[in-house]
Amino acid sequence: MSALNELAKEISLCRDCELCRQRTHVVPGEGREEAKLLFIGEAPGWHEDQQGRPFVGPAGHFLDQLLASIGLKREEVYIANVIKCRPPGNRDPSPLEMKACRKWLDRQMELIKPKVVVTLGRYSLAQFFPGESISKVRGTSRKKQGTIYFAMYHPAAALHQASLRQVIEEDIRKVPSLLAQAEEIKEAEPAPQQLSMF
Ligand code: SF4
16 A cells, blocks of 8 residues: 555544544545645535545536646546545634644645645635735745645635636646646755745
8 A cells, every 4th residue: 555545544534623523534635646736625525525535526527627628637636635524514624623634734745745736725825825815826826845836716616606717717727837847846945935926
C-alpha cells in the first residue's frame, strides 16, 4: 500500500473533532499520487459523505467539466478538501474543526508535493492566505516555497449564482500556463517568502 493510501486509511479512522459523530464516510481525497496539480475544496457535502469520495455531486460534475476544458481528467490530478468529514446540513466548518483537520491536508501535501495548488472557495484560500478576500484574489496566483497557489471560487458557487459560472470557466483556463511555469521553479528555492502577490 502506498504512503498516501496508508494516510487515507489513517484519516478514515480519525475522531479528532465533533464531525466524526454524524459522518457516513470520511472523505480523505483521491487522485494521482504524484499529481502536479492539487485541488483543495472546503468540506464533503451529502453526496461525498455517502460515497466517501470528493466532488461527486453536482459541484463535482462541474469540476469534471472544468478539468475536461483544459484537457485533464480527475485521475490525473489530486482532489481533496480542507475538512474530511461532512459538517451537518452543510454548515460552515468551525475554526476548531478546521484546526483539528489541518494536519491531514498538510500530510497529504507532503506526500503529493504538488507543483500547483488550486484553492476552491474562501475556506480553502484561508488555509494558506488568511484574511484574503476570494472575490478580490480569484483568478490570480502567487508562489510560495516552490509551489504556485491559484485561487478560484468553489465550483458550487456557480450552482448558486449562475453569473459566476463564466468567471470560474475563465479562471480554470489559466491553470495550464501555471503548470508550465511551475515546471521551471527550482526545487531548492530559498526562504518561504512570497515571490509575487495575487
Ligand atoms: S473532520 Fe477531520 S479532524 Fe474531524 S473527525 Fe473528520 S478527519 Fe478527524
